[in-house]
Amino acid sequence: MLLAACGGSAQPDDAAIVADFHSRQSYVEVTADGTVTRLLPDRTSSTGTHEQFILKLSSGDLTVEVEHNISIAPRVPVALGDHVVVHGEYVWNAQGGLIHFTHHDPKGTHEAGYIQDNGKTYD
Secondary structure: OEOOOOOOOOOOOHHHHHHHHHOOOOOEEEEEEEEEEEEEEEEEEOOEEEEEEEEEEOOOOOEEEEEEEOOOOOOOOOOOOOEEEEEEEEEOOOOOOEEEOOOOOOOOOOOOOEEEEOOEEEO
């Protein structure tokens, strides 16, 4: 489903993500801005099938893994080199961290996330 009205998108703040990485923060809402540098195979877990890719943040040298649940939301047609904005929950790991919950929450218990790619917003 395309996001029709989200009440305004959060502004990307890559510096906050870099700070979260250095202070080993997890479970914080972030908005990242960057370039897709690697596509990973889909991963299936107890929460569904996840589309995965590596995003190099626009500021700094940090890369993060994006895990987008395609059992809940549509697949995003990301390609290498695409510039995307990702909003979701950041979880620290030594490789740079990951961002998940990049979609609406059907249970309504978590802030909705999204991915913007090529002028479209996917949630």
